Amino acid sequence: MHIEENKPLAPFTTFGIGGPARWFVEAASEDDIVEATGWARERELKLFVLGGGSNLLVSDAGFDGLVLRIGLKGILAPRGTHPKTEPEGPWLYGVAAGEDWDHFVQRAVEDGCAGIECLAGIPGTVGGTPVQNVGAYGQEVASTIGLVRAFDLREGVFCEFTNAECQFAYRRSRFNTTERGRYIVTRVDYYLRPGGAPTLRYAELQRAMLDLAPEGRQPSLTEVSATVRRIRAAKGMLLVEGDPDCRSAGSFFKNPVVSEEQLAQIAAVVDKEPPRFPAGPGQVKLPAAWLIEQAGFTKGYSLGAAAVSRRHTLALVNLGGASAAELLALADQINAAVEARFGIQLEMEPVLVGF
Ligand SMILES: Cc1cc2nc3c(=O)[nH]c(=O)nc-3n(C[C@H](O)[C@H](O)[C@H](O)COP(=O)(O)OP(=O)(O)OC[C@H]3O[C@@H](n4cnc5c(N)ncnc54)[C@H](O)[C@@H]3O)c2cc1C
Numbered sequence: 004m005h006i007e008e009n010k011p012l013a014p015f016t017t018f019g020i021g022g023p024a025r026w027f028v029e030a031a032s033e034d035d036i037v038e039a040t041g042w043a044r045e046r047e048l049k050l051f052v053l054g055g056g057s058n059l060l061v062s063d064a065g066f067d068g069l070v071l072r073i074g075l076k077g078i079l080a081p082r083g084t085h086p087k088t089e090p091e092g093p094w095l096y097g098v099a100a101g102e103d104w105d106h107f108v109q110r111a112v113e114d115g116c117a118g119i120e121c122l123a124g125i126p127g128t129v130g131g132t133p134v135q136n137v138g139a140y141g142q143e144v145a146s147t148i149g150l151v152r153a154f155d156l157r158e159g160v161f162c163e164f165t166n167a168e169c170q171f172a173y174r175r176s177r178f179n180t181t182e183r184g185r186y187i188v189t190r191v192d193y194y195l196r197p198g199g200a201p202t203l204r205y206a207e208l209q210r211a212m213l214d215l216a217p218e219g220r221q222p223s224l225t226e227v228s229a230t231v232r233r234i235r236a237a238k239g240m241l242l243v244e245g246d247p248d249c250r251s252a253g254s255f256f257k258n259p260v261v262s263e264e265q266l267a268q269i270a271a272v273v274d275k276e277p278p279r280f281p282a283g284p285g286q287v288k289l290p291a292a293w294l295i296e297q298a299g300f301t302k303g304y305s306l307g308a309a310a311v312s313r314r315h316t317l318a319l320v321n322l323g324g325a326s327a328a329e330l331l332a333l334a335d336q337i338n339a340a341v342e343a344r345f346g347i348q349l350e351m352e353p354v355l356v357g358f
């Protein structure tokens with residue numbers, strides 16, 4: 004185990020922002036995780052678990068403790084659940100937490116396995132996906148995760164969670180709510196459908212697929228994942244080397260869920276019907292991007308070197324050399340304007356580190 008001191012964290016994040024980690028180590032195995040966490044415990048250090056750094060805002064002062072980067076690799080050869088009795092049954096993929104998520108999506112699509120094709124192009128690691136129940140374009144990982152293996156920092160043992168035990172909800176799980184910081188995910192098992200049809204639930208994706216296959220034939224998984232990537236690239240939501248609009252953490256705010264009554268109040272403020280998605284009985288989910296635009300922010304609006312992306316109102320970007328303080332000042336300004344106009348407090352999606 005090679006523990007480094009005062010390691011700059013900015014290069015490990017998609018924002019490219021943040022000071023150094025007092026201590027830094029990369030774990031390539033479950034044994035490394037046990038050893039590194041023991042080392043931190045003996046010294047009474049704070050611990051932060053780093054995946055791909057695509058959902059973080061690290062403070063300018065950095066992190067005064069041990070940053071443990073998850074480097075566990077490997078995709079176990081997929082297995083049918085019951086190949087004899089259920090030849091059409093789902094395939095199980097056991098994937099190490101440090102694998103690149105998008106590589107795994109590509110692998111599944113190449114294998115002809117459906118279930119995560121709409122999640123193509125999302126940066127970060129496999130271990131990060133159950134934490135906030137990653138989702139986009141009509142899919143979320145909660146629909147395919149069978150099991151999550153993790154190290155319990157409190158009890159010092161490895162444990163496994165079924166899908167129900169993960170307590171998934173919109174951008175939530177037990178790992179980022181009730182038991183935040185308690186578990187280190189080491190492997191995630193996904194059930195995918197060999198020969199399954201792609202999910203075409205999201206209107207924007209449905210329209211794009213109609214343009215591609217107007218005759219109404221069912222598009223392939225490859226076509227759907229490629230289309231998702233194209234839509235993402237157009238919004239700066241795909242990491243492309245040298246593209247300043249993707250120096251972000253993706254969506255900076257969650258889409259708020261409000262009651263029908265609140266919806267009516269918002270409609271009255273703007274004197275038109277707000278766009279929304281159903282979110283359970285008596286509730287709707289509002290696009291945070293729409294609220295932000297209605298509160299007066301346009302794409303490209305900037306505060307110092309922090310800005311609203313020129314291609315997507317929901318992403319805040321580092322124009323180059325932005326500090327974490329600048330980013331947060333911009334986020335505060337947006338939140339205050341949305342609250343003043345609509346009485347809604349937006350919730351940040353990225354995790355704050357070292358604040
Ligand atoms: C351009 C762009 C587009 C994005 N689009 C989407 C999108 O469409 N949908 C979406 O849901 N998200 C999106 N994101 C956010 C992000 O990619 C996901 O949340 C991703 O799953 C984060 O994984 P990570 O490995 O980068 O985690 P990190 O950013 O490294 O960490 C995020 C949190 O997860 C914890 N964590 C990470 N790995 C582990 C582990 N192994 N065990 C325990 N805790 C862990 C960290 O401690 C931290 O609290 C986007 C981000 C960017 C930059």
